[in-house]
Amino acid sequence: MIPQDLKYTKEHEWVRVEDGEAVVGITEYAQSELGDITFVELPEKGKRIEQSENMATVESVKAASEVYSPVSGEVIEVNEALTDAPGEMNRSSYDKGWICRLRVDDAGGIESLMDAAAYENYLKELKQ
Amino acid sequence: MVPFSGWNMPVQYTGIIEEHLHTRSKAGLFDICHMGELFIRGSSAEQDLDRLMTCDIKGLVDGRCRYGFLLNREGGIIDDVIVFRISAREYMMVVNAGTVESDGKWIRSNLSSGTDLSDGSANIAKLDLQGPLSTEVTGSVFGSSAVRAIKRFFFINAGFKGVDVMISRTGYTGETGYEMFFSASAAGELWDVLMSFGSVRPAGLGARDSLRMEMGYSLYGHDIDVEHTPAEAGLGKFVRMEKDFIGKKKLLEQAEHGFGRVLAGFVCEGRRAARENYLAKVDNIEAGRVTSGTFSPCLKKGIGLCYIDREFAVEGREITLTRGGVEIRANIRKPPFVRK
Numbered sequence: 001m002i003p004q005d006l007k008y009t010k011e012h013e014w015v016r017v018e019d020g021e022a023v024v025g026i027t028e029y030a031q032s033e034l035g036d037i038t039f040v041e042l043p044e045k046g047k048r049i050e051q052s053e054n055m056a057t058v059e060s061v062k063a064a065s066e067v068y069s070p071v072s073g074e075v076i077e078v079n080e081a082l083t084d085a086p087g088e089m090n091r092s093s094y095d096k097g098w099i100c101r102l103r104v105d106d107a108g109g110i111e112s113l114m115d116a117a118a119y120e121n122y123l124k125e126l127k128q
Numbered sequence: 129m130v131p132f133s134g135w136n137m138p139v140q141y142t143g144i145i146e147e148h149l150h151t152r153s154k155a156g157l158f159d160i161c162h163m164g165e166l167f168i169r170g171s172s173a174e175q176d177l178d179r180l181m182t183c184d185i186k187g188l189v190d191g192r193c194r195y196g197f198l199l200n201r202e203g204g205i206i207d208d209v210i211v212f213r214i215s216a217r218e219y220m221m222v223v224n225a226g227t228v229e230s231d232g233k234w235i236r237s238n239l240s241s242g243t244d245l246s247d248g249s250a251n252i253a254k255l256d257l258q259g260p261l262s263t264e265v266t267g268s269v270f271g272s273s274a275v276r277a278i279k280r281f282f283f284i285n286a287g288f289k290g291v292d293v294m295i296s297r298t299g300y301t302g303e304t305g306y307e308m309f310f311s312a313s314a315a316g317e318l319w320d321v322l323m324s325f326g327s328v329r330p331a332g333l334g335a336r337d338s339l340r341m342e343m344g345y346s347l348y349g350h351d352i353d354v355e356h357t358p359a360e361a362g363l364g365k366f367v368r369m370e371k372d373f374i375g376k377k378k379l380l381e382q383a384e385h386g387f388g389r390v391l392a393g394f395v396c397e398g399r400r401a402a403r404e405n406y407l408a409k410v411d412n413i414e415a416g417r418v419t420s421g422t423f424s425p426c427l428k429k430g431i432g433l434c435y436i437d438r439e440f441a442v443e444g445r446e447i448t449l450t451r452g453g454v455e456i457r458a459n460i461r462k463p464p465f466v467r468k
Contacts, residue, residue, distance in 0.1 A: 035140060035143060035144055035334070036144050036146075038399055038401070038423035039398070039399040039400045039423070041400070059399075059401060060144075061145060061334055061422055062139065062144070062334060063403075064403065090143075
């Protein structure tokens, strides 16, 4: 259920790092906690974001929630489709619901993130 | 499930938007057992209630119910309630969950010796069936001709497997709908029977909130409270100024001298919704505060209610709703935001 090839944060973001680029989104658990997502404030293209810095805001019918960047880097692409169809984050949190792509500064910050097994354990602890 | 006034309440079953749209197109079933039911009985019950309530009680007939307010002596809203006239000597008052005890205390302290108050909340279940197909479903369970004969803000006494069920044509969604009051012991069984209809789906507190907001209905503790009068909340039509009632003096004063802020509806420019406690600004100057706000599944825009300086409470007026660096453009709009 939890994709094995991604890294995870305690705030329930995921990141896929390939060839110096990172794609970021929120996890299945995050979308289910938020409920129907109605609005996403995407980061600006070209913006530099530090690891753990607020990079996007996701709103659901219930509440608004911040998304923090799992890595440091420059935003090179954003998922514009979410502007009109934010529900993709509910329906396809690990795929079509991606938020943005960053050019990663260096791979350093990624080491501090959880792998799939660690995130799965973390979720188990949360649910207890 | 979330805790709400001592009850565990479902916020959503399958998803707020789906439940919301299903209620608008077919029928949503709401578990509203948390709300309170107070019974006021006795030879002077009518007279006492007429003095406690802003709406006309003396004009009610058996089987009729009416929405109105309990006010304190300063005109502040203690609660918004619906009073059911069972007979000239017996009334049921449906009150908010968080105010059952304080309402009971207030009412008791204002009753004459010929009137008794009892709290039936613990033993009474309440299920609301709301939506365009609610008449068909309710009729199938309780008798089609009897249900079809219930006019808005009237109720009947019906039966379900030997249990008395009071059914009123009332609701909090803007849809045709029914509220059912009956012995809590039958709640599970009636829930299951209503759910067995293909057109019925369960709807939680989340959908109840977004449905009521599309209609601009106030929620006690948010849009209305003891700090505000019905006039300030724009709810003067539920106040009968031709009679005497507690709190009237303040309303007369406000009618003569005016008041500062008034509750008004707004529609945001886009999908982003302003929430409770966002500030309302006009020309960059603070002019009000949001008391309810959410995403409207029907309009696909942010909607809500705010107290705003009276001069700006005009149709179409541009306002900016802000909090923590977020700025949302909106226009003042008179509810309902969704035409029924």
